[in-house]
Amino acid sequence: MNELVGRIRSEFLEMPGLRLTVLQASRLWGLDEQSCRQVIEILVGSSFLLKPIFEANHRWAMAQGEICLKRELSRRSSSHS
Secondary structure, three states: OHHHHHHHHHHHHHOOOOEEOHHHHHHHHOOOHHHHHHHHHHHHHOOOEEOOOOOOOOOEEEHHHHHHHHHHHHHHHHHOO
16 A cells, blocks of 8 residues: 555656546546545545545645645636626
8 A cells, every 4th residue: 555655646746736536536546436535545644635625626636736726716716706
């Protein structure tokens, strides 16, 4: 499991701004949904990934990408004004 978590962590680092649903992540990494959720929970528990901001999307993003997420929130709020 540690090797898998490390590989997935590397993929997030290689693709800044990557945000995936569990289903998308499962397909990308060739995992069943339960295994994918376990890896995501490990990465959230280590503060590497953020829990989804928009519950409708259920997309996971790197904690280091918080600035990008804040910009997206700002963009969305200004477009709805």
